[in-house]
Amino acid sequence: MAKTMPPLTLYTFAMSHYSEKVRWTLDTSDIPYREVCLSPAFHIAPALRMGRRGQTTLPILQAGQEAIQDSPRILAWLQQHRGPLPVMPVAVTRPMREVEQRFDAIGKDVARYLYAHSFGSADAHIVKLWTDHASPWQAAIIRATYPLMRWVFKQKLHIRPARVALAEDRIRLAMDWLDREIADGRHYLVGDRLTVADITAAALLAPLACPSQHPVYGDAAYREGMKQAVAPWRQRPAMAWVRWMYDNHRGPMKGGVF
Numbered sequence: 001m002a003k004t005m006p007p008l009t010l011y012t013f014a015m016s017h018y019s020e021k022v023r024w025t026l027d028t029s030d031i032p033y034r035e036v037c038l039s040p041a042f043h044i045a046p047a048l049r050m051g052r053r054g055q056t057t058l059p060i061l062q063a064g065q066e067a068i069q070d071s072p073r074i075l076a077w078l079q080q081h082r083g084p085l086p087v088m089p090v091a092v093t094r095p096m097r098e099v100e101q102r103f104d105a106i107g108k109d110v111a112r113y114l115y116a117h118s119f120g121s122a123d124a125h126i127v128k129l130w131t132d133h134a135s136p137w138q139a140a141i142i143r144a145t146y147p148l149m150r151w152v153f154k155q156k157l158h159i160r161p162a163r164v165a166l167a168e169d170r171i172r173l174a175m176d177w178l179d180r181e182i183a184d185g186r187h188y189l190v191g192d193r194l195t196v197a198d199i200t201a202a203a204l205l206a207p208l209a210c211p212s213q214h215p216v217y218g219d220a221a222y223r224e225g226m227k228q229a230v231a232p233w234r235q236r237p238a239m240a241w242v243r244w245m246y247d248n249h250r251g252p253m254k255g256g257v258f
């Protein structure tokens with residue numbers, strides 16, 4: 001008798017670029033799922049409980065009794081249990097994985113860089129981002145404890161001048177690499193069609209490229225809040241490439257949250 005596949009629930013932060021990577025992979029692969037957006041601080045207990053790895057990060061994909069934490073592990077699980085996925089052609093697994101790792105590696109730098117440039121100058125907007133998917137009592141706690149939460153974020157993300165400068169260097173190197181890869185006019189980083197290499201690069205850089213299709217990064221208030229931070233990168237071919245990816249391949253978000 002055929003085994004029924006358990007429904008999938010994706011736990012995310014709305015503004016998380018790692019979550020966007022998995023969300024996009026599910027959407028473009030037509031894999032049904034339900035998305036649950038958690039709020040910072042209130043994600044810790046569920047993430048520890050579901051992930052069982054002593055880690056508090058999102059995204060987490062829940063499939064029945066099983067929960068998979070960490071975006072590369074989630075993609076590997078999807079390939080194994082819902083694949084082969086058209087965006088994960090087996091023949092190019094290795095180069096795809098190399099690009100995935102290259103851009104996963106700057107995810108924290110992107111967050112560090114953007115928070116460093118917006119804490120203090122765009123606090124009202126950050127509070128809005130952190131409370132958009134919160135229950136009324138969670139939102140009240142986030143608002144009341146924002147200065148403390150901001151301090152904790154600064155510690156956790158090592159937001160100090162030297163680390164922020166290093167983050168900027170690392171982002172620049174990744175963008176230099178991407179600019180070189182697409183200099184011959186190619187659209188796809190591996191092979192001649194969309195793969196998770198493109199999805200990862202575009203999703204991880206999306207907070208800087210601000211594509212209009214994304215409910216957070218495309219929002220006018222977000223763009224205004226991040227204006228100064230994204231200004232140095234605006235003219236980069238890499239940024240135009242991210243927006244091209246969103247224009248041509250993002251499609252609707254099907255998890256039911258946005």
Ligand SMILES: N[C@@H](CCC(=O)N[C@@H](CS)C(=O)NCC(=O)O)C(=O)O
Pocket residue numbers: 013015016017018019056057058059069070071072104107111
């Ligand atoms: N390696 C992880 C990184 C995920 C990650 O850093 N997620 C951030 C949001 S973008 C997070 O959950 N931060 C909160 C925390 O660490 O508690 C992945 O690929 O899923």
